[in-house]
Amino acid sequence: xxxxxxxxxxxxxxxxxxxxxxxxxxxxxxxxxxxxxxxxxxxxxxxxxxxxxxxxxxxxxxxxxxxxxxxxxxxxxxxxxxxxxxxxxxxxxxxxxxxxxxxxxxxxxxxxxxxxxxxxxxxxxxxxxxxxxxxxxxxxxxxxxxxxxxxxxxxxxxxxxxx
Numbered sequence: 001x002x003x004x005x006x007x008x009x010x011x012x013x014x015x016x017x018x019x020x021x022x023x024x025x026x027x028x029x030x031x032x033x034x035x036x037x038x039x040x041x042x043x044x045x046x047x048x049x050x051x052x053x054x055x056x057x058x059x060x061x062x063x064x065x066x067x068x069x070x071x072x073x074x075x076x077x078x079x080x081x082x083x084x085x086x087x088x089x090x091x092x093x094x095x096x097x098x099x100x101x102x103x104x105x106x107x108x109x110x111x112x113x114x115x116x117x118x119x120x121x122x123x124x125x126x127x128x129x130x131x132x133x134x135x136x137x138x139x140x141x142x143x144x145x146x147x148x149x150x151x152x153x154x155x156x157x158x159x160x161x162x163x
Contacts, residue, residue, distance in 0.1 A: 100124025
């Protein structure tokens with residue numbers, strides 16, 4: 001996917017109609033067209049879609065999060081993966097605290113258009129807040145979850161006191 005240089009993200013609120021009067025007619029129509037072309041179904045999961053993030057080179061699943069429409073639009077506009085935090089009820093761009101960002105290389109959607117698969121380049125030693133390269137660092141073996149890799153970074157150092 002080519003990341004457009006035109007910002008689709010409407011002032012942090014994800015509502016393009018709020019900006020209609022402040023934008024030149026041509027720009028507003030272009031933004032509206034692009035948003036329509038990228039329409040996802042945000043109605044099935046209380047306004048959210050699942051977002052699976054995969055390493056663009058290795059194919060390894062790095063993490064899973066949720067996006068509302070504003071998070072999706074910001075992801076497309078900036079080229080940095082942005083999620084909607086269900087616990088904090090706000091947008092957060094991966095890496096805003098740690099500096100470990102996810103740079104979008106490609107976005108795909110499923111047949112129902114209610115989930116996205118994001119191929120990304122991880123910039124930093126890991127994406128997991130527990131210090132691992134992937135959030136999927138545990139494997140089920142003999143009925144128990146076992147850590148199968150070493151930490152990539154110390155979360156206490158990165159997040160100031162631990163994860």
